[in-house]
Amino acid sequence: MSTKNGFSRFVAGYGRLTLLMIPIGIAINFIGGQIAVLLKLPIYLDSIGTILVGALCGGIPGALVGGISNILNSITSPTNIPYAILSIIFGLLAGWFSRMGVFRSLWKTLLSSLAFAAVGGGLGAIITLILFGGLSAGGMGVIVGIVHAAGMDLNLANFLVAIPADVVDKVPTVLIVYVILKRMPKRLFAKLPLGSVYLQKTPKRGVVSEPSSIS
């Protein structure tokens, strides 16, 4: 390519389907939130796309999905911009977990939600503390304010509210990612960078493998 600059080279390295998965991942992030609103569920579910693309294409595409989603989201609610770093970490973390095969087993997937919640809740609370002095706009800020007014330290109140709230959000998120990965057509895995992780067959017990030592 003659006009090959950084991003094009990056795309060439990951394969063309990755380029197309990034917009889909961004849309999934929005749709997850939209369905949660439609079903009147009290959670965000707005990082399904980030984790899914991270799991399928690798950490950096996942981080791109997270970062861009957050920036697009901030067009309508600009106070979200600082939290883009969380989404970026979610993507990177998902890519790393995927390489380790975390999303291939249900219980490991469930455990991974704790790591995501630690980042989302813990780091999220730190950002709120630094940038908004512990009181952000939105429902969370009101709850933290009430807990603080009840006599709790503002820093502690932030962590105490944010981390459990994030666990409740991330458990369904990773479960959905797990289900999608289970049901995805195998053909598609073959074309995605980390698809090979999900194509490796674990040898079943009781099945006689092809004899190789017979001469």
Added chain:
Amino acid sequence: MVWSVNRLQSVEAEAPPHTLSDRANRLIDYDFVDSFRRPATQNNWVRDFNPITLLLVLLSISIIAVAVPNLVAPLLACASYVVIAFLARVGKQFVLTYAKLFVVVGLLLFVLRALFIPGKHTLFALGTLKISAEGVTDGLRFALMIMALCGAVALYFALVPMKLLMGALEDRGVSPHATYVILASFQAIVDLSKNTTVVMEAQKSRGIETEGSILNRALAFLPVLTPVLLSSMSSTEERAMALDARAFNASGEHTHLVSLRKVPGSEIAVGCAALLAVLVSIVGRMLSWF
């Protein structure tokens, strides 16, 4: 998306329109065709600014609002957004969105800080809460500052269509792959949300409960989301082929259907003035002029 306009023009020059049949001439909307031969315009002098210049100007206003440590600067910034919006003839629509942001974000930020930040000069007490003068000024300053930042973002996207911003970025050498990702994301969001409502209705009609207890609603999430996701992921392969059919991955420079006008000198001057104002405000802050 990437039609070769130049090629079309040269073909058209060899065969002028009068060689076409009368019927064809009547059917072709030449005004529409010609609109692609000229730089894109939005018929307003503010909105015709290069997207990058506008970005620079709005960013400067918001930086100045943050850098100058008093209440007047962010207030002036917010006012200037409204003025710019009216000059660009998107005033009414912008004021509505901005007012909504002021109530939802600004007011909440102000009230939270005013309520919970302790200070020496208590204005009045609400039960156990003591409203202090420090809390009120701090809250007001902080809320206005955030609103100055929010306003810049909101106004920018009211003024500049994403398509033209991406065009301007490509002119500056951003990869077409990168701009494609952004534009495709917007399209995918529209497509997928349409798809979601269809799937939701379909699942409802075959008896999946989407109302009632929280458990019912939570269980409905998966049957709605999975078909949407799986179909969208399968569609990526078709998209890949569609892009290749339009030579998106070909070597060589891409051509564009829509082009931006050349940046006039007056616009560059406006951009430089904005940068200078930022510099003055930051230096002023450091030397504590204000």
